[in-house]
Amino acid sequence: AQSVTQLDSQVPVFEEAPVELRCNYSSSVSVYLFWYVQYPNQGLQLLLKYLSGSTLVKGINGFEAEFNKSQTSFHLRKPSVHISDTAEYFCAVSNYGQNFVFGPGTRLSVLP
Amino acid sequence: DTAVSQTPKYLVTQMGNDKSIKCEQNLGHDTMYWYKQDSKKFLKIMFSYNNKELIINETVPNRFSPKSPDKAHLNLHINSLELGDSAVYFCASSQDSGAFNEQFFGPGTRLTVL
Numbered sequence A: 001a002q003s004v005t006q007l008d009s010q011v012p013v014f015e016e017a018p019v020e021l022r023c024n025y026s027s028s029v030s031v032y033l034f035w036y037v038q039y040p041n042q043g044l045q046l047l048l049k050y051l052s053g054s055t056l057v058k059g060i061n062g063f064e065a066e067f068n069k070s071q072t073s074f075h076l077r078k079p080s081v082h083i084s085d086t087a088e089y090f091c092a093v094s095n096y097g098q099n100f101v102f103g104p105g106t107r108l109s110v111l112p
Numbered sequence B: 001d002t003a004v005s006q007t008p009k010y011l012v013t014q015m016g017n018d019k020s021i022k023c024e025q026n027l028g029h030d031t032m033y034w035y036k037q038d039s040k041k042f043l044k045i046m047f048s049y050n051n052k053e054l055i056i057n058e059t060v061p062n063r064f065s066p067k068s069p070d071k072a073h074l075n076l077h078i079n080s081l082e083l084g085d086s087a088v089y090f091c092a093s094s095q096d097s098g099a100f101n102e103q104f105f106g107p108g109t110r111l112t113v114l
Helices: none
Strands: A003-005 A009-015 A020-021 A024-026 A033-036 A044-050 A055-057 A064-068 A073-076 A087-092 A107-111 B002-009 B010-013 B019-025 B032-037 B043-050 B051-059 B063-068 B073-078 B087-094 B110-113
Touching: A003 A087, A009 A020, A020 A087, A024 A073, A033 A064, A044 A055, A044 A073, A064 B010, A073 A087, A073 B002, B002 B087, B010 B019, B019 B032, B019 B087, B019 B110, B032 B073, B043 B063, B043 B073, B073 B087
Parallel strands: A009 A107, B010 B110
Antiparallel strands: A003 A024, A020 A073, A033 A044, A033 A087, A055 A064, A064 A073, A087 A107, B002 B019, B019 B073, B032 B043, B032 B087, B043 B051, B063 B073, B087 B110
16 A cells, blocks of 8 residues: 655745755555645645656646655755745645555745 | 535534535546545545546445535535544545546535534
8 A cells, every 4th residue: 555654744934945845655556646735724736746757846836846766755845935835735646546645744834 | 617616615513413515526527536634634535436436435434425416526425423523524526537637626614513
């Protein structure tokens, strides 16, 4: 079975600072990887996804993530965060024959 | 136009009652899902339907019964509600059941069982 770990449950960062949210996964087969964002009192929306090809994936709102197969990681980064980036961020993994599995989430708090 | 909509947005009820949550998607997708998000934000899949057929049925009490009258709708009926059922329930849809597909989420239904 596959699983997703997000080591940081909360990440506080000052506005305009860079941020990295960590995601590691375990799976015995090739996977597809996703990052979703959940703003307060809303549903989840896709930030970006890795299916194949280039390991650096760019998403919406200036976010990007890098797939590292040897480290089984898919960390999310943004060079300069805004107050509006305050939200819960979920890493997710899927592959054929397995359910879509979400990580426990990382709460990003951007401070003025 | 709202892509994935859920009603009601909030649901407060007493233990032992039966309640339903409705979900509709206007994206023309074949696959729909129900997720439960607990108070710690942990998100877990409950059910998935593809073209009205049940394809994922996780370990969920049989008090929860999904129903898909057509591929644009997936409703969730819960019998004999318990305190532990309090959570936010999200409906989602995807183009089909392919593992690479993005899922589109509804705004959630916050269920509170008293």
